[in-house]
Amino acid sequence: MKKYDLLDDLIHGKITPDEADDICSGVLADTTLNIPAHEALGLTKVEWTAYAHGADFQEVADWRQHGWPDRCFVCGGRIKPESFGWLAREHNGKTQLKHVTCPKDGDHTET
């Protein structure tokens, strides 16, 4: 079974973002896969989670290369990507991170 290093290939221009999507579709459709799809693609769990939230591979590749966003775009508070507890959402035209439970989120359901 072929294993990929999808983000590194993007970073080094070996594949285009479209090709990355095609490779991902192929891996997800591969019923003989005996490891998690993100492992076959060479993504960490954190990177895969961001992708699952709607970030595209190019954005996640940029984060791997240049560093992840470490601030919540709603409250400005610190986010540690590797500890989860965030959502990747589009904000000002690019994907950014916000707390799952953000102190500045409009509706406060907690008491």
Ligand SMILES: [Zn+2]
């Ligand atoms: Zn926040």
